[in-house]
Each structure stands twice: as structure tokens, then as C-alpha cells.
Amino acid sequence: MNEPSARTYLFTGIALLAFLGLTIAAAYVNLGPLNTGVAMAISFAKGALIVLFFMHIRYSKPILWVFVGAGFFWLGIMLVLAMSDYMSRGWN
Amino acid sequence: MPDVLAVPIEHQFDDATQQREAATMGMWLFIATEILLFGGMFLGYTAYRHAYPSAFAEASRHTLIAFGGTNTAVLLISSTVMAFAVRAASQNRRKLLGLLLFVTASLGVLFLVIKGLEYAHEINEHLLPGRAFHIDAADPQHAELFFYIYWLMTGVHALHVTIGVVLITFFAFRAWFRDAFRNHDTPIELLGLYWHFVDIVWVFLFPLIYMIDRHS
Numbered sequence: 001m002n003e004p005s006a007r008t009y010l011f012t013g014i015a016l017l018a019f020l021g022l023t024i025a026a027a028y029v030n031l032g033p034l035n036t037g038v039a040m041a042i043s044f045a046k047g048a049l050i051v052l053f054f055m056h057i058r059y060s061k062p063i064l065w066v067f068v069g070a071g072f073f074w075l076g077i078m079l080v081l082a083m084s085d086y087m088s089r090g091w092n
Numbered sequence: 093m094p095d096v097l098a099v100p101i102e103h104q105f106d107d108a109t110q111q112r113e114a115a116t117m118g119m120w121l122f123i124a125t126e127i128l129l130f131g132g133m134f135l136g137y138t139a140y141r142h143a144y145p146s147a148f149a150e151a152s153r154h155t156l157i158a159f160g161g162t163n164t165a166v167l168l169i170s171s172t173v174m175a176f177a178v179r180a181a182s183q184n185r186r187k188l189l190g191l192l193l194f195v196t197a198s199l200g201v202l203f204l205v206i207k208g209l210e211y212a213h214e215i216n217e218h219l220l221p222g223r224a225f226h227i228d229a230a231d232p233q234h235a236e237l238f239f240y241i242y243w244l245m246t247g248v249h250a251l252h253v254t255i256g257v258v259l260i261t262f263f264a265f266r267a268w269f270r271d272a273f274r275n276h277d278t279p280i281e282l283l284g285l286y287w288h289f290v291d292i293v294w295v296f297l298f299p300l301i302y303m304i305d306r307h308s
Contacts, residue, residue: 024157031307036304050288063117068120071124074131079138087142
């Protein structure tokens with residue numbers, strides 16, 4: 001496995017803290033219904049940085065990409081299918 | 093990857109690389125089950141927030157964003173330190189590894205202390221669901237629902253942080269006093285994966301709990 005350099009870890013850490021600042025700043029700006037979308041997009045970016053660099057997936061074999069992808073894909077199935085039901089039917 | 097492996101290669105593996113990759117894959121399989129554990133709670137959150145958006149927004153404004161924000165920074169920094177610890181392990185630097193693991197665990201303890209202070213504040217403010225629950229909101233019943241989910245999700249997350257702190261402290265001692273990971277850094281790599289995953293969960297929890305409609 002190619003180990004990422006110390007610089008890579010440092011920049012990843014700084015980028016994560018910058019994203020945290022951005023999340024908080026964006027929460028106080030009225031973007032209407034987009035606020036949650038923006039917050040989630042930033043969270044996904046942070047999660048991707050952690051998975052790719054801290055968890056070494058960027059430097060790993062394709063089989064690990066499949067394992068990681070499957071975990072999040074199943075989460076996606078659960079959220080999307082369940083919510084498509086809640087949002088398209090009159091539950092209240 | 094160390095040249096000489098300090099542990100024997102189990103008979104089912106061809107070589108040290110394959111043994112290491114199998115261990116990493118197993119850890120990711122465990123993380124996939126953790127994604128589903130937290131995923132179920134995220135689904136519950138999403139469904140109820142969709143059903144009661146204004147009650148959730150009102151309840152969310154009762155959470156302490158300064159505590160939550162500080163805790164996010166604490167966990168992100170601890171993850172960064174953990175990444176350097178994994179690097180130190182792969183370079184066989186035992187003292188540095190022990191030290192960095194100790195710093196990571198300390199930041200985990202700091203997270204729990206801040207979370208505990210926040211919980212104490214919320215109990216005083218009657219925001220713990222149950223008979224004593226009280227909130228000045230248009231729809232107190234569904235604001236309480238938000239706090240059920242808040243206590244459940246942050247509680248299960250805090251349990252994961254606690255387990256992480258115990259494991260990391262244990263590994264730190266083993267590295268410092270026993271040099272247990274010389275040419276055998278796979279356990280540290282897997283420990284790092286666990287800690288980073290716990291960090292990712294919080295990265296999503298933070299905006300969902302503390303920052304619903306903060307602007308209005």
C-alpha cells in the first residue's frame with residue numbers, strides 16, 4: 001500500500017476544519033429550502049475526504065472500493081426507497 | 093508495509109499482504125453493519141423531520157451550537173492525529189505511536205466531557221424526554237420527538253466514542269511499553285478505520301441536529 005505523505009494528512013485535516021467553518025456560516029444564511037441540501041453536500045465532502053485519505057481508500061485495491069461502496073449503497077437504498085414512500089403518500 | 097512481519101502468516105493466506113488485506117476487508121464489512129445501524133436512526137430522523145418540519149426546526153434551536161461545533165472540531169482534529177498515529181505505526185516509531193494514540197484518546201475524552209456538560213444543561217432545561225420534559229414550542233409533542241431522536245443518536249454515538257477511547261488507550265500502552273506493533277501495524281490500521289468512521293457519523297449528525305433553520 002502506498003502510504004500518503006504527512007503533508008496530505010495535514011492538508012486533509014485543515015480542509016476538514018475549513019469545511020466545518022463553512023457549514024456553520026452557511027447555516028446562518030437564509031437559502032430557503034436549500035439550507036439542508038448545502039449542509040448535507042458539505043458533510044458528504046467531509047466524509048469523502050476522511051474515507052479517501054484518512055481511511056486510505058484512495059490508495060486501496062478495487063475490492064475495497066466495492067466493500068465501501070456497497071455499505072453506502074445499501075444505506076442509499078434504505079433512505080431513498082423509504083422516503084419516496086413517505087413523501088408520495090398521505091401519511092398524515 | 094514492513095519488510096519482516098512480526099506475526100506468523102495463518103495457513104489460509106498466501107502471504108503477509110493477503111493476510112493484511114483480508115483483515116482490512118473484514119473491518120470494512122464491520123463498518124458496513126455500523127452504517128446500517130446508524131442508517132436506521134438517520135432514516136427515522138429523516139421521516140419524522142419530513143412529517144414535522146417546523147417542530148423539528150423549533151426544537152433544534154434549543155440545542156447548543158457552540159458545544160456541538162466545538163465537539164465537531166475536536167473529533168476532526170482527533171481523526172487527523174489518528175491518521176498520523178497510523179503512519180507512525182507503519183514506520184515502527186513506537187514512542188511516537190504511543191504518544192499520538194494518547195493524544196487521540198485524550199481528544200475523545202474531551203469530546204465526551206463537552207457532550208456530558210451539554211447533556212447536563214439539557215436535563216436542567218427539561219429537554220430530556222419523559223415526565224419532566226417541557227419546551228416552549230408550538231408543537232411540544234413533536235419537539236419532544238426530536239429530542240428522543242437527539243438523545244438516542246448522540247447517545248449511541250457517544251457509546252462508540254467511549255469504546256474507541258478505551259481501545260485506543262489500551263493500544264497506546266501496548267505500543268509504548270511492549271512495542272507490540274513493531275512490523276505488525278495492521279491492528280493500528282483497523283483501529284484507525286473505526287475511529288475515522290465514528291468521526292464521519294458525527295460529521296453528519298452535527299448539521300442535522302444543531303442547524304435546522306438556524307437563519308430564521
